[in-house]
Amino acid sequence: MIHPVDLIERKRNGEELPADELAEFVLAYARDEVPEYQMAAWCMAVYFKGLTPAETLALTDAMVRSGETVAxxxxxxxxxxxxxxxxxxxxxxxxxxxxxxxxxxxxxxxxxxxxxxxxxxxxxxxxxxxxxxxxxxxxxxxxxxxxxxxxxxxxxxxxxxxxxxxxxxxxxxxxxxxxxxxxxxxxxxxxxxxxxxxxxxxxxxxxxxxxxxxxxxxxxxxxxxxxxxxxxxxxxxxxxxxxxxxxxxxxxxxxxxxxxxxxxxxxxxxxxxxxxxxxxxxxxxxxxxxxxxxxxxxxxxxxxxxxxxxxxxxxxxxxxxxxxxALPEAPVRLAVTAPRDGVVARLGALAVGVAVLELGAGRWTTTDTIDLAVGAVCFAKRGDTVLAGDDLAEVHARDEASAQVAVDAILAAYTIADAAPAARGIVLEVIS
The missing domain is CATH 3.40.1030.10 (Nucleoside phosphorylase/phosphoribosyltransferase catalytic domain)
Structure with a gap:
């Protein structure tokens, strides 16, 4: 029989948990036999102390065994x-x-x-x-x-x-x-x-x-x-x-x-x-x-x-x-235009992602409803030369007000410079 408090304390102290005890703890949680506050405490202990490769394997194996598998x-x-x-x-x-x-x-x-x-x-x-x-x-x-x-x-x-x-x-x-x-x-x-x-x-x-x-x-x-x-x-x-x-x-x-x-x-x-x-x-x-x-x-x-x-x-x-x-289309389109001549030195992925999220293309919470038609198309990417007034991107929105907010946010995600940044490919490294 496992004792959740004991497992939490031992992990908090940096100890390695035996595979069978860790697996039973996870499976018991899946069966609602371990309360969420105890599993939350264990997760926080892991956050600070980590898991050994053996513990990570035991955790993974237990999660696989918690339900059905497909071959x-x-x-x-x-x-x-x-x-x-x-x-x-x-x-x-x-x-x-x-x-x-x-x-x-x-x-x-x-x-x-x-x-x-x-x-x-x-x-x-x-x-x-x-x-x-x-x-x-x-x-x-x-x-x-x-x-x-x-x-x-x-x-x-x-x-x-x-x-x-x-x-x-x-x-x-x-x-x-x-x-x-x-x-x-x-x-x-x-x-x-x-x-x-x-x-x-x-x-x-x-x-x-x-x-x-x-x-x-x-x-x-x-x-x-x-x-x-x-x-x-x-x-x-x-x-x-x-x-x-x-x-x-x-x-x-x-x-x-x-x-x-x-x-x-x-x-x-x-x-x-x-x-x-x-x-x-x-x-x-x-x-x-x-x-x-x-x-x-x-x-x-x-x-x-x-x-x-x-x-x-x-x-x-x-x-x-x-x-x-047959794909849905948003009724409003607004251009994001270059404020000056130059080269795109940076296009912040997070800022663009959040701008599109705010348009309704994504969820803040799992219960949110999303708009499948809205989003943005970024024509100019890192290293591209642009002239003042060129279209950097295009916002696809449900209404003019949300479109303008997204235009401003995406423009702020662009950095236009005088010199091109160092080129790099999409695949940075391969590990196998």
Whole structure:
């Protein structure tokens, strides 16, 4: 029998907790046998004292065992790949990667979440597609993977319920940004959801949880270790989130940009990330190819139209209308114009994300209703030369008043200088 006060005290004092005791503590919390105030106290102790690799593994394993698990690869008789991002501004990567990888003959199955705060959620973006259904049964998801090769769905209520409960508690007790708890939360969902290999996109910078490369490396190694111990193949991409990814920020706007990218006409930075992630997932597949060949096949699928054809089949399979013209549009558009000649030295991701959130494209709380049509498109990015009066960005809003507030906020996110900043790519580092 566990004694929560004893576990809290020992962790507060920096002791390593035995795996069986830690697991039972977490499972008891999932069964409502440990009160929230005691779990909150334990989380705060972890915040200050951390977890050892063995403790993080025990926590992750317990969260996986708290609910059902899915073995997608075993169900369809082939390796199934997955892709996950730690969240950022304008990050619609999975929506483009899925059909590209599937068009190359590799199934991608992903259980995804909704947005909160300035980071958008993949499910919200997909739900801007008229008719699109994110709630599939496990049987429906498996059948769709066999038939179409891609399925992105909502997380089952029975999948890692301990994590869902623990994350909600961390969110209201200022204990979200703890690397072992972030790593165990992400990897418990990946392991329970049944993928055989995963590419983890760890955002770094102004608009990300991880503000520095060093912090991102620590998180990457934690998640890599958890995946390898569980027999999952893992690659971590550390990617730039000092500015928004691509141009579009906002649900329907990001779907349009994902479609453009699958058709071969996406923004350079977003296209590069999509192709890099696709190449690495293809290298993990049953195809027996390396990353370079994976890149060539991904580029071919985009160029010959098979990736877009797969996108259309996927969206129809989940009840949606794949026609970009069916996406909702905001009634008001206002330009953000350059105040002077120069070069874009900086475009703050967080400021843009918050401006779009204020328009109604995201949620401050989990119960908020979002506006799927509103957002912004940033035409000028870091390193671009502009002239006074050029359009830096365009705000898509529900009314003139909210549009003007967003225009002012996004203009403040731009820094126009005389000299160009040092160039850097979207992928900062690869850890695998």
């Amino acid at each position: 997608l690869g075993a169900a369809i008789g082939r390796k199934v790949v997955d892709k996950h991002s730690t969240g950022g501004v304008g990050d619609k990567t999975s929506i483009a990667v899925g059909p590209i990888v599937a068009a190359c003959g590799v199934p991608l199955g992903k259980m995804s979440g909704r947005g909160l705060g300035h980071t958008g959620g993949t499910l919200d973006k997909l739900e801007s597609i008229p008719g699109f259904r994110v709630e599939l049964t496990t049987e429906e998801m498996i059948a769709q993977l066999r038939d179409v090769g891609v399925a992105i769905v909502g997380q089952s209520a029975n999948l890692v319920p301990a994590d869902k409960k623990l994350y909600a508690l961390r969110d209201v007790t200022a204990t979200v940004d703890i690397v072992p708890l972030i790593a165990s939360s992400i990897m418990s969902k990946k392991l329970a959801a049944g993928g055989d290999a995963v590419v983890l996109d760890i955002k770094v910078g102004d608009g990300a949880w991880m503000k520095t490369l060093e912090d991102a490396r620590v998180l990457a190694h934690e998640m890599l270790d958890l995946g390898l111990r569980a027999g999952m193949e893992v690659t971590c991409l550390l990617t730039d989130m000092d500015q928004p990814l691509g141009r579009a920020i906002g649900n329907a706007l990001e779907i349009r940009e994902a479609i453009d990218t699958v058709r071969g006409a996406g923004p350079d930075d977003f296209t590069e990330l999509v192709l890099d992630a696709s190449a690495r997932l293809l290298a993990y597949s049953d195809l027996g190819i390396d990353v370079d060949e994976g890149r060539r096949r991904a580029e071919t699928a985009v160029a010959d139209g098979s990736a877009y054809a797969t996108y259309e089949r996927w969206i129809r399979a989940q009840g949606g209308d794949p026609d970009p013209h």
